[in-house]
Amino acid sequence: MTTTGIGAEVLERLHAILGEDDAVLTGRSSRFNRARVPAPFPVHRWEEFIPDVVVLPRTAEQVSQIVKLANEYKIPVVPRAGGTGLADGAVPMKGGIVVDIKRMDQIKEIDLVNNTVTVGPGINMQTLNRSLKKHGVIYPDDPASYACALVGGRIGTSGLSLLGARYGHTRDLVISFEIVTPTGEIIEVGDGGGRKIRKSSTGYHLKHLFMGHQGTLGIVTEATLELVPRAEAEFAAFFLFEDYETAYQTFSVIAKSGLATLGGVMMFDPEKVEYLRRDDEAYIIQPDWVKAVCAASLFGTKAEVEVGAQKVMELGRSLGGRYIGDEIAAGDWAARHDRYANPLHGRDKDGKVVPMSWHCEDAAIPYSEVPEVLRKWHEIAQRYVERYDIFDDWGAFQYTNGAHKPWGDVLVEIDMGLWEDRMDEESWQAFVSLKREIAQVAIDHGGSMSSCHGATRAGDAELVPTEMGASWEVMKTIKRALDPHNIMNPGKQSLDEAYEEVAP
Ligand SMILES: Cc1cc2nc3c(=O)[nH]c(=O)nc-3n(C[C@H](O)[C@H](O)[C@H](O)COP(=O)(O)OP(=O)(O)OC[C@H]3O[C@@H](n4cnc5c(N)ncnc54)[C@H](O)[C@@H]3O)c2cc1C
Incomplete structure (x- = not known):
């Protein structure tokens, strides 16, 4: 050895x-x-x-x-x-x-007739889009981690794009891919057959089985992606509210507007606004009456965006929202890919800056349930903040979740600060049970405990069987059949259970 x-x-x-x-x-x-x-x-x-x-x-x-x-x-x-x-x-x-997989970062083919690009899984979206710029097209998967997440990881997690309402999320934008199965075969999967085919009725739609499995069903080695015309114009507007309820209703009105150019709608709850005011040096301080913020973005041709922008301004103000002004509207939206440093610190009970790391719980929740879910989440968070002096509640935000149909369920994320330096086994276990409690609330309200990050770690992983219900048996059968020795990313999503039940 x-x-x-x-x-x-x-x-x-x-x-x-x-x-x-x-x-x-x-x-x-x-x-x-x-x-x-x-x-x-x-x-x-x-x-x-x-x-x-x-x-x-x-x-x-x-x-x-x-x-x-x-x-x-x-x-x-x-x-x-x-x-x-x-x-x-x-x-x-x-x-x-x-x-x-970082060395598998080649751009293998740009096909401007069929509007596809074929790449290795190790390329990031920023590098890819720089190369595509001269062709007037873009691969519009746009997470906040745009410059660092790679195509392979986007497929591994089935990620959420901040422009998903307009262009779709990773699962909509990856047309097909090559994957090495857990036993080492190299196969191609898509929405049926055909590497560049967006809709087929042949065979099973295996692309969806091999996406978002977090490396438990193989390793993606090549992907063929959607290209869309680069947007001629982009618009973002932020509105301020005196209370949560009016912002919550305004979010829904904008999400249901039917505007084809809508990139996404976002909202901060009062706890998030308070956290930003207290702790985020990049935040442009707002008056005390501001308790919630709602924002929307548009992408498209100049003519489309001009009309859409008027509509968004009208809807954003329709229930009393006040436009925040151009500085934040343009600046904050443009900085959406630069959020890495902010969550690296928090404040202790005396207001002193301390190093903290960022935990986010990213559930998908039916819109009707969001206020109650948030109420319960903050209650849980508060309990842990009071009992252990290493946690902080950094508030929550919500984001449109459905691709092209942004009006139903939403991604709701509660962010928490965690003072890692001070963590011992007792507080780590407390963190795991905090996560479990938060995930359970999401499931109890008809949601999914993860919209984009995955239920792959302690706290969430134990609840995968609960969320999957009767289909959990099918999941285990698939995992066992494709990965007989449980070598692909073992220990994730409770899938080890699939092997405990079978006689050796
Ligand atoms: C500041 C910040 C902002 C973020 N914002 C967003 C956001 O807006 N939207 C969003 O969806 N996520 C966001 N994330 C989370 C993260 O960026 C995404 O989950 C992203 O998809 C992970 O990509 P990665 O390349 O880093 O993958 P990794 O973290 O390396 O891997 C993710 C998973 O995919 C598996 N995997 C990796 N490569 C392959 C492969 N070739 N084949 C099969 N499986 C593979 C891994 O085993 C792992 O389970 C954010 C993260 C940070 C730090």
Whole structure:
């Protein structure tokens, strides 16, 4: 055995597959840096999550051989893309091989006749769109993590785009992809058949099975993506409210406007406004009467956006909302990809700035249930804030969730600060039960505990069987059938249960 816990023979075979000295990493810093993601982490137990080895393949054939080797030795395999996932999806719960796909970042084909682009999974949307600019098209998957999340991770999580109401989310924008299955076969999946086909009635729509599984059903090695014309014009408006209820109604009025150019609608609740006022140096301070903020964005041709903007201004003010002014409207919306630093600090009870990490619970909730869910969430959060001095309630926001049909359920996210430096096992377990309580409320109200980040970590993972109901049995059967040795990202979503029940 080597110091990494994987046998020398396996390492030798990995070197032979990868063929480059720096493509098989066993050094401490290479492995420790790929043990965690930017979500709260039990730092006191870091050692438990260290991969034995990190590999950086360049081709699907190499990925296939790595996975076949892992099956032979029953070694866990965890795909890692940008490592920005907020639900621990890329954290190796049981060590093993981390397959870092960053070197698979080629643009393989730009097809301007069929409006598709085919890429490796290691490219980020910013780099891709820079190359597409000269062609007048864009791949419009636009998360706040736009510059750091990679196409492979977007597929792995089935992410939410901030422009989803207009252009769709990751699952709508990825037309088809190549994936290495848990037993090492290389297959193509789409909405039926055809790499560039958006709608087919042949066979099963396997694209959806192999998307959002958080690396538990294989590793994406290539993807064919949707291209749309670059928007000629963009517009964003923010409205201020004296109370939550009026903002909540205004959000709904804008979401139901039927405007085809609507990119998304967003809203901050009173707790979020208070947090921003207290703690976010980038926030442009608003008068004390401001208790909630609602915003909308539009994308399209100049003519479309001009008309749409008038409508949004009218609807935003229709129940008493006050327009915030151009500085925030343009500036804050434009800064939506630059939010990394703000959540890295919080304040202790005396108002002193302290390092904190950011936890967000990202449920999808039917619109009618949102006020009650938020009331319960803040009550739960408050209980933990009072009992442990390492948590803080950073308020909640909501965002339109349905692609092209933004009027029903919404993504509702409660953000919490967590003072990691002070965390011990007792407070880590408290954090896990806090998450579980919050997720349970979402399920109780007919929602899903995760809209985009995934139910892949302690606290949520235990509730996957509850949320899935009778289909949980089908999920386990699929996992067992495709991954007989449970090598793909084990320890996630309670899926290990699929193997506990079968006789050896
Ligand atoms: C500041 C900030 C803002 C964010 N805003 C948003 C947002 O607006 N919308 C949103 O949806 N998310 C958001 N996120 C969360 C995160 O960016 C997304 O979940 C993103 O999709 C993860 O991509 P990644 O490349 O970082 O993947 P990783 O974190 O590396 O991996 C995510 C999951 O996918 C799996 N995976 C990775 N590569 C592959 C592959 N090739 N094949 C199969 N599975 C794979 C991993 O095992 C893991 O389970 C935000 C995160 C941060 C830090």
